[in-house]
Amino acid sequence: MVWCLLSQMTEVQLEMGTLHNFISIHDLVRDDIELILEQAAAMESVAIKRSKELSTKIMACLFFEASTRTRLSFESAMLKLGGSVLGFADVVVSSAGGKGETLADTIRTVERYADVIVMRHPLDGSARVAAEFSSVPIINAGSGSEEHPTQGLLDMYSIKKFKGNIDGLSVSLCGDLKYGRTVHSLGMALSHYDVKIKLAAPPTLRMKPAIVNEMKKAGMEVKEVDSVEEAMKDADVVYMTRIQKERFPDISEYDAVRGKFRISLDEVALMPEDGIILHPLPRVGEIDSEVDATPQAKYFDQVYSGVVTRMAILKMILS
Numbered sequence: 001m002v003w004c005l006l007s008q009m010t011e012v013q014l015e016m017g018t019l020h021n022f023i024s025i026h027d028l029v030r031d032d033i034e035l036i037l038e039q040a041a042a043m044e045s046v047a048i049k050r051s052k053e054l055s056t057k058i059m060a061c062l063f064f065e066a067s068t069r070t071r072l073s074f075e076s077a078m079l080k081l082g083g084s085v086l087g088f089a090d091v092v093v094s095s096a097g098g099k100g101e102t103l104a105d106t107i108r109t110v111e112r113y114a115d116v117i118v119m120r121h122p123l124d125g126s127a128r129v130a131a132e133f134s135s136v137p138i139i140n141a142g143s144g145s146e147e148h149p150t151q152g153l154l155d156m157y158s159i160k161k162f163k164g165n166i167d168g169l170s171v172s173l174c175g176d177l178k179y180g181r182t183v184h185s186l187g188m189a190l191s192h193y194d195v196k197i198k199l200a201a202p203p204t205l206r207m208k209p210a211i212v213n214e215m216k217k218a219g220m221e222v223k224e225v226d227s228v229e230e231a232m233k234d235a236d237v238v239y240m241t242r243i244q245k246e247r248f249p250d251i252s253e254y255d256a257v258r259g260k261f262r263i264s265l266d267e268v269a270l271m272p273e274d275g276i277i278l279h280p281l282p283r284v285g286e287i288d289s290e291v292d293a294t295p296q297a298k299y300f301d302q303v304y305s306g307v308v309t310r311m312a313i314l315k316m317i318l319s
């Protein structure tokens with residue numbers, strides 16, 4: 001557990017914790033996850049009227065890898081709480097990319113400009129390294145193929161929001177379960193709940209055995225399948241992901257699996273009528289655009305969960 005509960009915050013009428021670094025879902029227990037989901041729900045109304053709570057705070061976004069939703073939703077979250085934002089969205093324009101500055105030196109510089117650092121980096125372990133050098137909190141916005149903990153929490157929030165609860169559900173994680181970091185974080189978060197899980201991936205992109213074992217150890221019923229059809233059947237939640245082309249050491253391995261996992265209207269017809277389809281986005285062909293108009297398609301609504309969940313996390317860190 002990375003934070004401790006300190007006080008009762010009357011404004012949202014909920015117990016608020018303080019959080020320092022947010023690096024991994026592994027650092028959370030179920031009560032922590034529940035608290036963040038409650039806080040995110042409380043942020044739905046704050047997001048509409050906006051607040052000045054963090055008006056003295058500055059958030060730096062250091063994105064060493066491409067991003068649309070993660071960076072912009074963090075910025076939107078900070079602005080809705082009255083805070084200020086700075087940073088870079090392209091490593092090429094930073095000294096790390098243009099001049100070869102080390103991550104440690106970049107962090108030791110930016111900590112002098114900001115109260116919190118949100119960082120995305122292509123290397124596994126990078127967020128933890130940054131936290132070692134930083135005197136201000138580090139939020140992991142994606143570290144290599146390892147983890148994307150705030151996405152995992154916004155996915156949990158979306159499941160709870162659209163399905164009403166998490167316990168008792170059947171969830172299928174589909175697509176690139178090897179290199180996709182969001183499914184690693186989401187899978188670990190789900191392991192704190194009473195959830196049946198199907199892992200659906202091409203044989204070369206299956207979930208790492210260490211994570212599957214961790215899920216089983218947590219008491220989850222885990223089934224590995226190798227087709228989208230299997231993933232859709234009886235699923236309350238289907239979580240589709242992009243094949244992570246940029247993380248394949250050998251592009252011929254990517255070509256061998258490209259286009260193999262795809263949801264069209266035919267696949268949607270296999271799932272329960274009240275099932276939902278989520279995707280962290282961006283999609284590059286793995287969900288047909290005709291699916292967008294079905295009641296099951298919730299991936300664009302899921303985007304907004306990113307704003308309220310990140311508002312909750314920023315407030316817990318900076319309040």
Ligand code: NCD
Pocket residue numbers: 069070142148151181182241242280281282
């Ligand atoms: C994901 C990521 O960057 O890991 N996107 C996101 O943050 N919403 C998924 C992906 O890139 O496929």
